[in-house]
Amino acid sequence: MPPPMLNDALFNFIGATPTPFHAVANLGSILQSAGFTILHENQEWQIEPEGRYALVRNGSLIAFTTGSGDFHREGFRLLGAHTDSPSLQLKPHPRAPSSPYLQFSVEKYGGALLNTWFDRELSLAGRVTVLADSGLACSCLIDFQEPVLYVPSLAIHLDRKANEGREINVQNDLSPVLAQSVSSEEQWHALLLERINTLNEDLTARSVLGYDLFCYDCSPPRFFGLDKKFICGPRLDNLLSCFIGLQALLDKDNTANCMLIFTNHEEIGSTSSSGALSNFAVSVLSRICGSLENHAISMNRSFFISLDNAHASHPNYIDKADTDHQVILNHGPVIKINSSQRYCSNSRSGAIFRLLCREAGVSPQNFIMRSDMACGSTIGPLTSAELGVEGVDVGVPTWAMHSIREVTGAMDPELLYQVSHHFFNRDDLVVISDI
Ligand code: ZN
Numbered sequence: 001m002p003p004p005m006l007n008d009a010l011f012n013f014i015g016a017t018p019t020p021f022h023a024v025a026n027l028g029s030i031l032q033s034a035g036f037t038i039l040h041e042n043q044e045w046q047i048e049p050e051g052r053y054a055l056v057r058n059g060s061l062i063a064f065t066t067g068s069g070d071f072h073r074e075g076f077r078l079l080g081a082h083t084d085s086p087s088l089q090l091k092p093h094p095r096a097p098s099s100p101y102l103q104f105s106v107e108k109y110g111g112a113l114l115n116t117w118f119d120r121e122l123s124l125a126g127r128v129t130v131l132a133d134s135g136l137a138c139s140c141l142i143d144f145q146e147p148v149l150y151v152p153s154l155a156i157h158l159d160r161k162a163n164e165g166r167e168i169n170v171q172n173d174l175s176p177v178l179a180q181s182v183s184s185e186e187q188w189h190a191l192l193l194e195r196i197n198t199l200n201e202d203l204t205a206r207s208v209l210g211y212d213l214f215c216y217d218c219s220p221p222r223f224f225g226l227d228k229k230f231i232c233g234p235r236l237d238n239l240l241s242c243f244i245g246l247q248a249l250l251d252k253d254n255t256a257n258c259m260l261i262f263t264n265h266e267e268i269g270s271t272s273s274s275g276a277l278s279n280f281a282v283s284v285l286s287r288i289c290g291s292l293e294n295h296a297i298s299m300n301r302s303f304f305i306s307l308d309n310a311h312a313s314h315p316n317y318i319d320k321a322d323t324d325h326q327v328i329l330n331h332g333p334v335i336k337i338n339s340s341q342r343y344c345s346n347s348r349s350g351a352i353f354r355l356l357c358r359e360a361g362v363s364p365q366n367f368i369m370r371s372d373m374a375c376g377s378t379i380g381p382l383t384s385a386e387l388g389v390e391g392v393d394v395g396v397p398t399w400a401m402h403s404i405r406e407v408t409g410a411m412d413p414e415l416l417y418q419v420s421h422h423f424f425n426r427d428d429l430v431v432i433s434d435i
Contacts, residue, residue, distance in 0.1 A: 006247070007231065010413055011221045013243045014235055018125035018216040020059035020083035020264045021141055023239065027061050027246055027262065028054055034250050036063060047288050050255055055284070059083055059264030060274035062284050063246075067255040072294040075301030076257045076285070077424055078391075079248065080383050081241035081308065082266030082276070085234075086112035086402045087214040088174060090124070094185055095175060102179040102188065105171060109214065110267025114168045116404040121147030122176060123218035128192055130205035137209055140196050149176035149215050176215055217404045229330060229410050236406040238266070240396060241307035244413055248420035258424045259285075266308075266379050276382035285387065303352065303429050304391030306344060306380030307416070309408070310334035310367045312397035322370045327397045330409030332363040333416045336378075336393040343393035344380035352430045353392045353419070360422035362415050365397065 017023050031054040032038055039045055039055040047053065049069035055062055060083065067074055088106040095103040108114070125143035132138050151174055156162050168174065182188060189208045196205045221233025245260050252258060265275035274280050289295035312329050313321035321327070327334050335350050336343040345353075350366075357364045369375040380393035396412040 006414055006417060007223075007410065009247075010240060010243050011233065014233055014239050015220040017235070017239055018123065018143055018218075019087075019127070019212075019214050021127045021212070022125060022143065023083040023242060023262070024056040024059055024061040024264075025141055027063070027242065028056055030246065030250075031063050041283070045287060057278075057280050058272070058274035060278075060280055061262045062259065062281060063249060064259035064284075064288070065249065065252065065255075065257065066288070067257045071257060071289045072297035072301070074257050075298055075303070075429060076259050076389075077429060078259050078261060078302055078304040078383075078387070078389060079245045079420060079423070080261040080263070080276075080304060080306045080379050080391075081245055082238045082270075082379050083242060083262050083264050084110065084267050085237060085239070086110035086267050087216060088112065088117060088170075088176070090211070090213040090215070092210070094188060097183060100180065101177045102182045103175045103177055105175050106215065108170050108174075111402050113400070113403045114170070114174065115166075116400075117174060117215070118151050118153045120150070120217060120404065121219070122149035122151070122215045124148055124178075124213055124215060126211060126213040128196060128211040128213070129209045130193065130196060130203075131207045131209055133204035133206055138203060138205070140200055140203070140205070142192070142195060142199070142211075142213075144195075145218060147218055149178055151176045219405075223410055230407055231410055231413075232405050232407045234405055236396075236398060236408055237309040237401055238307070238395075240309065240408065240413060241416070244417045244420055245307060247417055248424050251421055252424040254425050254427070256424065256426075261383060263379055263383070270379060270382050276379040277386065279386075281383065282386055299388050301429070302387070302389045303349070304344070304380075304384055304387065304389045305353065305420070305423060306378060306383060306391055306393045307420070308336075308378040308380070308393065308395045309398040309401060309406070310336050310395040311401060312399050312408075314399055320370070320373070322368055325366050325368050327365050327367050329397050329399070329407070330411040330415075331397065332365050333357065333394050333412075333419055334365045334367045334397050336380075336395065337366060337368045338375045340375070341381050342375040342377040344384040344391040345393050346390070348432055349390050349392035352432060353394060355430055356423055356426070357419050359426070360419045362419050364394070364419075 270276040
C-alpha cells in the first residue's frame with residue numbers, strides 16, 4: 001500500500017477504534033474478510049499447513065499463519081503490540097443526583113496526561129453486558145461516536161494560579177458532563193438499552209448488568225505542518241502499531257509461520273487474563289506446536305519484534321533526551337534500549353532488527369533514556385519472558401506520548417510497515433550464531 005493510502009487507512013482504523021474491545025472486533029473482522037478462520041479457545045482446533053487463523057480473548061487478539069507445519073524446524077516470526085490506550089473510565093454510578101447535570105466520576109486508566117482531557121469534545125465507547133430477553137447475559141460493543149461528554153476547565157478568574165503548575169485531582173476535577181435532561185441512573189440505563197437494542201437486531205436487552213465505558217477524543221487523526229510532515233491523532237500509542245502489524249501480515253506473500261500478538265491492559269501493567277503477563281500467547285503457541293518438545297524447539301528458533309511508540313526528542317525540552325541519541329520524526333523506526341531490560345532489546349536482537357532495516361531500505365534510530373531519568377517499559381520484556389523468545393522493542397518516534405492527541409511523522413507508519421513486512425516476508429529468519 002503506498003504511503004498516502006496507508007496513512008488514510010490508518011486514520012480510518014483509529015477513528016473506528018475507540019477502545020481495546022473495538023480494536024479486536026475491527027481487527028478480527030478485517031482478518032476474517034481476508035480469509036482468516038476465527039478460532040475459539042473453548043473448542044478443539046485443527047491447524048492446517050498454510051492456514052490462516054485468528055482468535056480473541058478479552059480485548060486481546062492473536063492472528064497467525066502457518067507454513068509447512070514444521071513448527072519446530074521453522075520457528076515463528078512474532079510481532080507484538082498492545083490494544084489499549086490511556087483514558088478516563090466511567091465509574092459504575094453517576095454522581096449524586098443533586099447535580100443539575102448528568103455527570104460521572106472517572107478513574108484514570110493508565111498514565112494519561114490529564115491536562116489534555118479538558119475543553120475537548122469527547123465521546124464514549126466500550127463494552128456493556130446486558131441481561132437479554134432470552135435470560136442470557138450478553139456483552140455488546142457500544143460507541144456513541146458523536147461528542148457526548150465534556151470536561152470544562154475552571155476559568156482563570158477563579159484560579160489565578162492555573163498557569164503555575166496546577167494539580168489535577170481525578171476524583172474532583174475530571175468528571176465529564178453528559179447531559180442536562182437525563183438525571184437518574186434509571187434514565188441512563190434506559191438510554192444505554194435503547195442504543196444497544198437499536199444496534200443489535202437479534203437482541204432484546206432487558207437490563208444493564210455492567211460496563212467498561214471509556215471517554216475518548218472523537219476528532220480523527222490529521223496531518224499538520226506547512227509541509228504536512230506530521231500526524232496528530234488520538235490513540236497513536238498503540239493502535240498505529242496494531243494497524244501496521246496487521247497490514248504486514250495481510251500483505252505477506254510467503255509461507256512462513258507468522259503471528260501477531262496484540263494484548264490488552266499494557267497501560268495498567270499487563271496483569272490480567274488477556275494481558276502480556278497472561279498465558280494467552282503461550283497457550284496458543286503450545287496448542288499449535290503440539291508436543292512440549294516441538295513447542296520448546298520452535299520457541300528457541302523464533303524471533304519477537306515488540307511494536308510500541310518511542311519517545312522522539314522534544315524540540316522544546318531537549319534536555320529531557322540523551323543528546324547523543326536524538327530521535328527525530330520521519331527518520332525511521334526506533335530501537336528502544338535499556339540495560340535493566342525495561343525494553344527487551346539487546347545488542348544481538350537490535351543487530352537483527354538493524355539488518356532487517358538495511359535489507360528493507362530503512363534507517364533505524366536508537367532511543368535510550370538519560371541515565372539520570374527512570375525508563376518506561378512495554379509489553380516487550382513481558383512477552384519475551386513469557387515465551388522464552390529473544391526480542392527487540394521498536395516503535396515509531398512520538399511526541400506527547402499519552403496525551404489525548406499524540407504526534408508522529410507522516411512517513412513513520414510507512415517506514416515501520418516496510419521493515420515489518422520484510423520481517424514476515426524474508427526467506428528465513430535472521431540467525432546470528434554465538435561463536
Ligand atoms: Zn504503548
